[in-house]
Amino acid sequence: MNAxxxxxxxxxxxxxxxxxxGPALHGRVTVPxxxxxxxxxxxxxxxxxxxxxxxxxxxxRFSGWARPAGVLVGAALAWRRAPFAAxxxxxxxxxxxLRLAGTG
Amino acid sequence: xxxxxxxxxxxxxxxADDRALVRDSALVWLAGGIVGVSFGAVAVGGGLxxxxxxxxxxxxxxxxxxxxxxxxxxxGGGPAAAVTAGLLLNTRTAAFSLAVAEIIGTGRVSRFLxxxxxxxxxxxxxxxxxxxxxxxxxxxxxxxxxxxxxxLGVLAGALAGGALGDTxxxxxxxxxxxxxxxxxxxxxxxxxxxxxxxxLGAGLALAxxxxxxxxxxxxxxxxxxxxxxxxxxxxxxx
Numbered sequence: 108m109n110a111x112x113x114x115x116x117x118x119x120x121x122x123x124x125x126x127x128x129g130p131a132l133h134g135r136v137t138v139p140x141x142x143x144x145x146x147x148x149x150x151x152x153x154x155x156x157x158x159x160x161x162x163x164x165x166x167x168r169f170s171g172w173a174r175p176a177g178v179l180v181g182a183a184l185a186w187r188r189a190p191f192a193a194x195x196x197x198x199x200x201x202x203x204x205l206r207l208a209g210t211g
Numbered sequence: 212x213x214x215x216x217x218x219x220x221x222x223x224x225x226x227a228d229d230r231a232l233v234r235d236s237a238l239v240w241l242a243g244g245i246v247g248v249s250f251g252a253v254a255v256g257g258g259l260x261x262x263x264x265x266x267x268x269x270x271x272x273x274x275x276x277x278x279x280x281x282x283x284x285x286x287g288g289g290p291a292a293a294v295t296a297g298l299l300l301n302t303r304t305a306a307f308s309l310a311v312a313e314i315i316g317t318g319r320v321s322r323f324l325x326x327x328x329x330x331x332x333x334x335x336x337x338x339x340x341x342x343x344x345x346x347x348x349x350x351x352x353x354x355x356x357x358x359x360x361x362x363l364g365v366l367a368g369a370l371a372g373g374a375l376g377d378t379x380x381x382x383x384x385x386x387x388x389x390x391x392x393x394x395x396x397x398x399x400x401x402x403x404x405x406x407x408x409x410x411l412g413a414g415l416a417l418a419x420x421x422x423x424x425x426x427x428x429x430x431x432x433x434x435x436x437x438x439x440x441x442x443x444x445x446x447x448x449x
Contacts, residue, residue, distance in 0.1 A: 110290040111263050114297075117290075118280055119270035121298040126329045129308025130315055130322040148405050148439055150303030151398045155409035156416035156432030157275065157300070158391040164420045165384075166286055174385045181389030185396045191242035198389030199249075202382030 173210045177202030228345065229352075236353045239332050240360040246274055246390055247364025249383040252372035253278070257285045261369045268365040272327060272358065276300045278387055279429075288424050299430055307334045314346045328354030331394050404439055411435035 162178045164170055181198030189197075247268065254264035259281065267277055276297035283293040308329045314337050315325035328350070337350040399406045412435025416428035423431070 111259060111284065114280055114284065114290045114293045115263065115267045115271065117294045118267070118273075118276060118297045118301075121294070122271055122273055122276065122301045122304065123327060125298075125301050125305040126308050126326040127323075128305040129310065129312035129329070130326050132309070133312035133317070133322075145436060145439060148402075148408055149433055149436055150306060151395055151405050152409045152412040152432050152435045153300060153303070153429050154275070154391050154395045155399070156413045156429040156435075157279065158388050158395065159413035160416050160420050160428050161391070162385075162388040163417060167421050170384075173382070174388075177382055177385030178388040178392065181385065182392040182396070185389070185393040186400075190238045191390070191393050192238050192245065194389050194393045195242050195245050195386050198385040199382035202385035203380065204382075206380060206382065 171210070173202045173205040176205055176210075229348075232345075232349055232352055236336070236356055239336070239353060240356050242390065242393075243274075243332070243357045244360040244364035246386060247361045248368035248371070249386050250274065250277055251365040251368025251370070252383060253368075254281050255369045255372035257281065264365050264369050265362070268362050271297070272361065273297070273301050273304070273330070274361070274387075275391070283424075286424075292424055292427075296427075296429070304329050307331075310334060311337055311350060314343070314350050316347065325350070325354070328358060330354070330357065332357055335394075408435040408438045411438050 158178075162170070162175050165174075177198040177200075180201040181194045184197055185194045250268065251264045254267075255261060264277075264281075267280075271277055271280075279300055280293040280297035283296050284290070288296075308326060311325075311329060311334055315321055315329075333350050333354040336353040337346045340346040340349045395409070399409060412432030415434055416432040419431055420428045
């Protein structure tokens, strides 16, 4: 058993446990609205932090200009309520083209 | 999700509903498939054997957590940090599962199977539908389709990944942040409180990124929740 197998199994068991919370508790416990509110706000906070760090940094350093430029194009499309697929493809294509043109 | 926001009591027939649901779902399936391909390609490109991303996608089935787990591993963060980062990202599925528990169904099989399909996409689609029957149908249609497409995409990406070489050349590293942007923008747009917390948290995460191990910045971002004010005057306690 190497590290990646351990990581995969631990992640699988833990994630499934989280997902089972609702169906298992359904009809038995009421979650306070404030807790539910903070849980969903926390999810967005984590996702936005992941978005920011994943866009601007790579291994603890600045990621270069090509990636943030691509993400910016994708985010602009998302802001204009473009379909997911268009957002993802435009972001990747922009970054790829900038790299092809020699931008980091 | 646009068609899910239809209003009016004299709605279209069930089969028209189903067609609209499948059409909207197809966009999410396609996006999921693309991200799946990029996950498979990134994992194999980073040096993992083919079966690791494939197995991980079947049993974990959580894109952001999978990306961050292998990201931490590749960055040398170690297994404990990789699992912690992935699980902390997935704590949101516990909140989601509470929100959709009734939608999933009450039978033993549907509860145990449905739990595995609780994702950002299934929750968003289900909650956008107006009545219980359509919510349930949306959850299962989006969820089963996404599960199939995600895993096929990961397999395809893992198979092609070795031949693709450096996946950064194709801009795949920009795809995941873009997916996140598409997922979070609606909440940020409509909720000023969440927006304030998120911006504060993202700023914190960026500030500490050079100094702390990978995976830790996004957790420290949760400190942004201190900016979360009570919106319910009575019965709210923290």
